[in-house]
Amino acid sequence: MSFSDKSDKRAVERLLDGASEPEILAAHSVTNVGPQPASGVEHTLRRTDVDVESAKRAERQVAMFFGLAALSFIGFVVAFFAIPKDKTVYLPVIGDTSASNAALGLAMGLGALLIGMGAIHWAKKLMSDVELVQERHEIKPDADTRASAMAQIAEGGLESGLGHRKVLRRSLIGAMALFPLPLILPLLDLGPRPTGQLKHTLWSKGMPIVVDVTYQKIRPEDIPVGGLVDAVPAVLPSVEEATHNLNDRAKAAIILVRMRPGEIRSQQGPNWDYEGILAYSKICTHVGCPTSLYEQRTHHLLCPCHQSTFDLADSGKVVFGPAARRMPQLAITVDAEGYLVARGDFAQPVGPSFWERTS
């Protein structure tokens, strides 16, 4: 082993000279086996540097930290086997919480923390706190080294012939330029080619409107004035059964709201409501969150993600927030049995804007 400077070496030699550490401490009244401060660098002695008792106390403290850490980890093992995973415990401030989670975390965290505290306490109290000085080397190499490096590159370059064999160089560049193609091209099969699915939903002429979750058909009289119903097309459950994805739900979800016909100031088409029942897309025209907060009194529909607000009494136009387009309205009516049905698909794509969107 080597030591950074003479005093350090001497101090360690003293240690190795058959004397035990306490003897050295007693003889020199210092615990510090480190070097002397460099000139110009300030240093103040710590209590543990000059007082053997306090150094011993610090050592006991460090050992205590490490010892408690070991105990803590044993506690982890005990907690792992002893506490049933579904047992809850009441803790002040936190409330009811998983007993297993709290005990395991406490044991693991406390143990780790104690190791860390012990090590840092050790470093701060018992290891030398004399600041040492090292010179920085200049990173930039001298002119000779640079010249020599450049000469070697030139030599290698010349031997490769890359400089004067033009055909070779150009063909290499060409080959390397095209090399990424076979790597990147297969990524095109990550997804199908967009073919206008974003412009259509499951809604069609005569499609029954059903309540989400229960999938029951709705009669106009089921919705009171001021009421709101989350609804989907009747065909959705069977489509989801077949596709095993939520893609159609993401576009077809609507809300039905009912207001007094006099309250409706405008709609996106003539008589698209049915006796004051209006159907609007539930998917925000901003970035596609489901809008879910409806204020009966103002007829405002608010998206909780970015607070775009739509006035459903006024053809779903944007009254506040970052959305650019009004909420698409679905024209509805009732079928022969008196259930609410759609009169067709949405007249415009629902959800967030996209490049190929024509309006």
Place this chain on the structure above:
Amino acid sequence: MSVIDKPYDWVDERVGVSKFIKKNVRKIFPDHWSFMLGEVALYSFIVLLLTGVYLTLFFKASQSEVIYNGSYVPLRGVKMTEAYASSLNISFDIRGGLLIRQIHHWAAILFLASISVHLLRVFFTGAFRKPRELNWIIGNILLTLAIVEGFAGYSLPDDLLSGTGLRITSGIVLSIPVVGTWLSYLIFGGQFPGVDFIPRLYSVHILLIPGLILGLVTAHLMLVWYQKHTQFPGPGRTNNNVVGYPLMPVYMAKAGGFFFVVFGLTALLGAFVQINPIWAFGPYTPDQVTAGSQPDWYMGWLDGALRVMPGNMETHIWHYTISWNILVPAVLLAGAIFTAMALYPWIERYITGDTEVHNLLERPRDNATRTAIGAMALTFYTLLWIGGGNDIIALNFHTSINLITRFLEVALFVLPPIAFLLTKRFCLSLQRRDRDKLLHGVETGRILRLPNGRFEEVHEPVSSAEAAKILARTEQAALPMPAKTDANGVRTKGYGAKKFRATMSQAWHSGAVPVPTADEIEHGQEHAAHQLHEAAERYGIEPGVPNEDFSEPMHEGIN
């Protein structure tokens, strides 16, 4: 020693490890509390790797539908994806599973927080200057990767909150002109949400990005090692040395111990502070949402930018649509901010013309304009961040969400420049105060009556450590205004560009406070000492201060 001699030699004869140890084991690192911030980032990354490996053993990254039948009663019988079901299993059916999941999430929060504060430390102390621009760039890439990694991580459980975040992501991707729809179809394997995204995100989250982060962290640390750490000015510290403690034993114990502190704290957080209770949100479905949906803190500013951007900003050209209301805040603004940040060392260098190697850090006050730029950027960021929580703020403070949003739309343009001006003034005032302290000493609170009846407060010279700090400020001249024409009346080449650069440079250095010269310091302190000395001699009084205060030259220790 003899016990390790043999294995040591075995290794040494094969890889010559002695050479490396001899050179590095007593390597000096300077000490300052703020140098710990990067360490926190490193250690929380290690915690993330450890807990992440554990989670991969139990998590099933699949969007196949299953009916939940685990221990969490409220969701029994509910249809959900395997990803969500396995996240519930980790939380309820695997001993220590919830703990590891919560430690993982807390460590991610801490990872981003420590990277961010570390970045601020590096910025405000000028640690990014030559020769450390490369590490600045690497750090910027690491921050970007960490944000994406964190977002990917909390999106994986496929709960209602994370799915909402992905829906927003898909909306943002769709807003990109020309390729947006294609890109979105490639990412999601078709329409949103599809069934491919979670498995894809999983391989990005556990392999691709962690691999990149690991590689870049290694490069980051190797550069710190090779270029040696910067240090703050102080007695005995110069641009050409490093003053501090050796790696072995001090930093091995302190840094090694600190890893355990970080691990311990994240574990205690995981034990007692609930984070991301996915069971309370339910499985993702694209037609449901909860009010008060909030991303993790480091995504807040982006979400805020989306929120405060006024709508009605869509253009329709021929058959095509450009959604500026999404494109500007979520794509262009974010891109511009990260680009400007990455290029900052070159921007500053262009303005100041400073090409020197800097190993001594600057105190933020000592570079008023840079600190002011930082304050301006921080103000902008904070306002966006407030925008991200506008609904929470409106709810808790009973104010109108519309009012908060409108306020922010104006404040984003007004407050950052005000922050710039105030900070610059504040820094220059601190510089003046430092100068005064050095020239006239610090007030002691001891009042002395002089022979002529005047009362004077006794001033003590600043400590040598303080003086070294104050004197470390480098004075730099602004770039001179170029002459419009040369001696022969020929117009200077590139006059406009040179003039612009010089104007910027002069604005940068405007209001500069001169660093006291040695003469000024001597003169200033002699004057103070003289008055006290005179009073003491004439009346034989004790001025109430120790003798050495005026019997010794007061500028001792100041060079």
